[in-house]
Each structure stands twice: as C-alpha cells, then as structure tokens.
Amino acid sequence: MAEFVNKVEESGLITIDLEDWYPKGEITTLDLKDYLFMGMIVKEKEFRESLNNTNWENFRDKMVSVVCSADAIIPSWAYMLLASFLQPVCKEMALALPDELRKQVFIRNIQSINAAVYKDQRVIIKGCGDTPIGDFAYLEATRILRPVVKSLMYGEPCSTVPVFKRRITRK
Secondary structure (H helix, E strand, O other), rough: OOOOOOOOHHEEEEOOOHHHHOOOOEEEEHHHHHEOOOOOOOOOHHHHHHHOOOOOOHHHEEEEEEEEEOOOOOOEEEEEHHHHHHHOOOOEEEEOHHHHHHHHHHHHHHHHHHOOOOOEEEEEEOOOOOOOOEEEEHHHHHHHOOOOOEEEEEEEOOOOEEEEEEOOOOO
C-alpha cells in the first residue's frame, strides 16, 4: 500500500490567517450627546458631573466607539477628560463609528506581527475564512511582511496566487 505524503506540509510554506489578529470582543457606543448640557452644549461643570455620575463598569473590557450624534462643537479637553475615565476600564477606545474602531484595532493588531519570525520564509496569507477580512488588512499585512519574506502568496496552500518573490542578486 502506498504511503500518504502531505506535500503541503513538506513544502515549508507558512500560512498566516489574518483572523488570528481580528479584534475580539464587544463594541459599545458612547454618545457624547448624553453628556452635554441640554444635549448640545459642553459646560465644563455639568460635563464633569455627568462623567462623574457615569457607571464606567458598563465599559469594562469593551471596545468603546465614541461618537456625538448632536450637532455640537466639542472642545478637545472634553475628549481628553472622557478618555481619562474610559482608559482604566475599557479594552480599546476611539473617536469613531464601531466599524472604523474595529478597523483601527485590526490594523494595530496586524502591525504587532513580529515580521522577523517570517524572515526568508515562504508565506501564504490565507484567503478565505469565517470572518470577513477587509482588503485593508491584506494591504497592511503585505506592507509588513514583504520586506522580510522570501515569497508572499495569497490563498490556500493547495491554490495560491503569487504576490511577491525576492529576486536573488548575484555579484
């Protein structure tokens, strides 16, 4: 009987699944309108009181999307003050809609990839999975990996699209 040989395993290809860096956890939205005097004006004393009376535990270990649905001018110090309350309890925060917050965190997670691990390796960035990965993530992963890898491909080990291959320079 013939022995089964896993050619993909023997090829030395390394597969990276960007889902491993996809932000995990709940996103909640904090609308600054709820902290404004009459829902439209930042008055320092009332703003501080409103923040002091907030149960910040509601944001514990969550990603917080900070928005303002009112047509109000918010001074920079108000965002700083809000951040000083949120930072000790939340996982992440951004002045952004939830999808943009997730994108920002995803990019930051991809930027944490230790590219040196992939130095001179043949790398495949997995092309399909259960989580919809935005094109921005593939772009960022390529930006980080291209300078160090021997070759970079997209897809699955059985069917890849070549993206980059380092040329050997001879002297």
